[in-house]
Amino acid sequence: MFNFSQKQSPPRVVVISIDGVPYSFIQKRIAAGDLPNFKKLLDDGSMRRMNSVQPCVSSVAWASYMTGKNPGKHNIFGFIDKKSGTLETFVPTSENVMSETIWEIMSRAGKKVFVMNVPGTFPPRPVNGILIGCFLSTRLESIAYPKHISAELKARHYRIDARAAIARENPDRFIDECNLVFTRRAEIMLHYLEKEPWDFFQGHIMETDRMNHFFWDQAENGDSPYAKAFSNFYKRLDELIGVIDEKIGDEAELIVLSDHGFCAIKKEIYLNRFLAEAGLLKFKTASPKSLHDMHAESLAYSLIPGRVFINLQGREPNGTITPARYEWARQQATQTLLELRDPDDGAPIIREVIKREEIYHGAYLPAAADLIAIPHDGYDLKGDVTKAALSEKTALAGMHTFDDALLFMRRHDNKPARENLWIGDVAPTILKLMNLPVPADMDGVAL
Structure with missing residues (x-):
């Protein structure tokens, strides 16, 4: 101080x-x-x-x-x-x-x-x-x-x-x-x-x-x-x-x-595309326009930047993960996120995955994402569900x-x-x- x-x-x-x-x-x-x-x-x-x-x-x-x-x-x-x-x-x-x-x-x-x-x-x-x-x-x-x-x-x-x-x-x-x-x-x-x-x-x-x-x-x-x-x-x-x-x-x-x-920025990473490729996020259509097209069988989805929500029964509109399986689902999502690699050089993209209660506390904790994915510097996590590719480089430089x-x-x-x-x-x-x-x-x- x-x-x-x-x-x-x-x-x-x-x-x-x-x-x-x-x-x-x-x-x-x-x-x-x-x-x-x-x-x-x-x-x-x-x-x-x-x-x-x-x-x-x-x-x-x-x-x-x-x-x-x-x-x-x-x-x-x-x-x-x-x-x-x-x-x-x-x-x-x-x-x-x-x-x-x-x-x-x-x-x-x-x-x-x-x-x-x-x-x-x-x-x-x-x-x-x-x-x-x-x-x-x-x-x-x-x-x-x-x-x-x-x-x-x-x-x-x-x-x-x-x-x-x-x-x-x-x-x-x-x-x-x-x-x-x-x-x-x-x-x-x-x-x-x-x-x-x-x-x-x-x-x-x-x-x-x-x-x-x-x-x-x-x-x-x-x-x-x-x-x-x-x-x-x-x-x-x-x-x-x-x-x-x-x-x-x-x-x-x-x-x-x-x-x-x-x-x-090295690349912008579309986390929902990765979750879909990993089988954790499913859609009702081959060309989803928004999260409203998410299938009930999904385990998790993401909001920008790197905030991951479990498709929890009783909280999500089509939630199917029961409260008894909540911790299991978070563990599955965490392990999957940590496996994410740069498609060009194999470098790890996610440095750490944090549970919400590890960094937040208070009356509004229930509104927080279940997990927060922290990227390595240079990987900018996005939430767009319409992207067909995992990553791209746009006009954003930082x-x-x-x-x-x-x-x-x-x-x-x-x-x-x-x-x-x-x-x-x-x-x-x-x-x-x-x-x-x-x-x-x-x-x-x-x-």
Whole structure:
């Protein structure tokens, strides 16, 4: 953990969250001299590697950050989840976060908050201050609380998100899109930083994740055509960090964090295709369109990324695995998943298979997948049932990793008193910095 210095930390906190930026990448770019403002931060604080959550999905990780709890308590398990007792899937929103967030705790305590663009915050829930929702919103008119902030955002030409579809068609245009969205995001962030009274301020940069997904290989290959554009984008992020650091001075604690790491994609792996080839998943038709075409004789199926559900009787709409055979079914699925190999070189694809109760606990544990398959770096697990092939390589260049998120805290030294920091530790840490009580049911531990 970070050891608090002798100087008393101020009760105000600024958090800059940078989606999907690896600790190892920032350290490498600092050493290369590309990020002078990040380097300057290290003169008065420490940066540490931090674990994410499983699965490594932004919506799950940021829900754990904002609540300080594991998914079994906050109820977000993936970018898509399924309705209880059905095979109907949906994209979880703030309405599905079944726990109080740190900015709601602060609001109850009379603290003024400003929160912008943190994944999982749409629709915006009421706070004592301003909350601008995330990319899940499709319209500026409904993105903010209170409502009049939406009109301000529209007048200032705020952009909700970069459109990923552009990257598949025109990479150059997508880079321009990410830079434009970043510019508008930074302008709004700095506007409210100076205009609004706040005790807690958080601005979230999503464009880092967008760039990493489509250009991560450029980061690893300096001779590639988009390497300069990728590097220049991160230099712009570094400049923004420097501006914010200068503006807040010593009047607030500064935290910079990410939610997961990144690595290059070797292949996208269609796990349901593998389960079908292995005989664990069967369909009623030769060309299934969705999981609704699953045959009752199936043992298991998967939702992205790597979440495996047993076709359990009494839970699944056509479940045939009796509760008495549940553990047997999980063992069968686990053994089969661990046998999955790259069809080209025979390399193992699945590093580990985790039972849900090994990493989750809480009232919402029954909603979790029965097993979570953890791939080796480079194998991006997908859930599409329409694919005829086990794997392919698409326009996606980068994927999320678990153990390479970052956490920077100003005015804290870099002599850790414990290892295995995880993103849920940040919530109680922030509350402690603000002299607010930490709820007893938080899983995170203040640093």
